[in-house]
Amino acid sequence: MGRVEGKVAIITGGTSGIGKATALLLAREGAKVAVTGIKDKEGQKTIDEIKESGGIAKYWHLDTSKEENVSSVLTHAANEFGSIDILVNNAGISGVDKPTHEITEEEWDKVISVNVKGVFFCTKHVIPYMKKAGGGSIINMSSIYGLVGAADIPPYHASKGAVRLMSKNDALLYARDNIRVNSLHPGFIWTPLVEELGSRSPEGAKTFREQLDSLHPLGQIGEPDDIAYGVLFLASNESKFMTGSELVIDGGYTAQ
Numbered sequence: 001m002g003r004v005e006g007k008v009a010i011i012t013g014g015t016s017g018i019g020k021a022t023a024l025l026l027a028r029e030g031a032k033v034a035v036t037g038i039k040d041k042e043g044q045k046t047i048d049e050i051k052e053s054g055g056i057a058k059y060w061h062l063d064t065s066k067e068e069n070v071s072s073v074l075t076h077a078a079n080e081f082g083s084i085d086i087l088v089n090n091a092g093i094s095g096v097d098k099p100t101h102e103i104t105e106e107e108w109d110k111v112i113s114v115n116v117k118g119v120f121f122c123t124k125h126v127i128p129y130m131k132k133a134g135g136g137s138i139i140n141m142s143s144i145y146g147l148v149g150a151a152d153i154p155p156y157h158a159s160k161g162a163v164r165l166m167s168k169n170d171a172l173l174y175a176r177d178n179i180r181v182n183s184l185h186p187g188f189i190w191t192p193l194v195e196e197l198g199s200r201s202p203e204g205a206k207t208f209r210e211q212l213d214s215l216h217p218l219g220q221i222g223e224p225d226d227i228a229y230g231v232l233f234l235a236s237n238e239s240k241f242m243t244g245s246e247l248v249i250d251g252g253y254t255a256q
Contacts, residue, residue, distance in 0.1 A: 003236045005030030008081040010074065012064050012122060013091030015042035017191030018141070021224035022088055022231045027055030029232060031086065034077040036062035056081075064091045064118030067125075074125045084129040086235045089119045089163075090141045095155045108155050115159035116166075123170060127179065135178030139234045140167045142183040144250045164246065171244030180243040182234050187250030188212050189222040217252030 009026045013019040015037035027033045027050040035050075035057055037043050043059040050057040058080055060073045078084050095111035096103060119140055130136030145153070146160030167183040174181065188194070190209070198208035212221045230249045233239050248254060 001029060003029040003232060003238070004086065007031045007085040007235070008034070008077070008083050009086035009088065009235065010034040010036065010077055010084055010122075010126065011088040011090055012036050012062060012118065014088075015039040015046055017193060018186065018189060018224045018227045019088070019090040020046050021228040022090065023057065024050060024053075024055075025225070025228040025232055026086070026235065027057055028053060029236075031235075032081045033057040034073075034081065034084075035059045036073055037091065038063055062091075064089075064122060065113040067121045070118075070121040071125045074122070074129065078129050083133045084126055085133055085136050087122060087126045087130075087136070087138045088141070088231055088235070089122050089139065091118055092141060092159070093156075094153055097153050100154045103154060111155035111159050112162075115156070116162045119163055119166060123166075123181075127174065127177075130174075130179045131177050136180070137235050137239070138167075138170070138179065138181040139231050140164075140181065140183045142167070142185050142246070144185050144187050144248070144253050146183070147185055147246070147248070147254055167246075168244045175243055180234075180239070182239070182242060182245050182247060184227065184230050184234065185246055185248045185250065185254075186227045187216055187222055187253040189224060189227060191224060194221075215253060216250070217255065220251065222249065222251055 009031045011023050014023045014035035023033050023035045047057045047059045062073045092115045096107045140163050142163045143160040145157045146164040164183050167181050171181040198205040201208040
């Protein structure tokens, strides 16, 4: 307990799945948490759960593809909690699953605006607060698809590869300010979104899950907490000598 005691964390896409698990864990470990997202009802439920457990948190509606919205929310969060020490760039969308030559400009831009511009906007506007605080930790949620291809969802692969190298470059730019920037690369995780996909699959949810399990050498798909604990490590002082790195939590997927 207390691994991020006294720190202030902002989590984008914090209303469900990995984002929600991360918000709950960081709050449990002592952080004041700004939960942000576009699903307001789910966001408030996350805040209620944190408060019921004795944590401190507040929700803000945030579309990370809108720079003015990002700037405003970060300002409000910093005023509310006094500083910003941790940024978890978790918000993201998968986009269309088509071959590259069939994707429209609009479909491409939709993914890039959230997954890449969103990370850029949040990083851009959090840096001054972290400099003022004397340092900080930025955790950018990439993916195994930021490391390897899979012959599907081209815009998503492109976006997560971009996030990986953005993390390394920003790590070098801000190391002198004691601001660490790392990327996290999950394998397939059993989130509500994936569970919903399973329920709609022709073969049924059970077979869908078994197929996903079989992709990982450990024999099972990951859970949101598996990734949340990785975020906690990168957010805490335990990783103080780690920046520009890739933390891969994928059940062995990319080792194949």
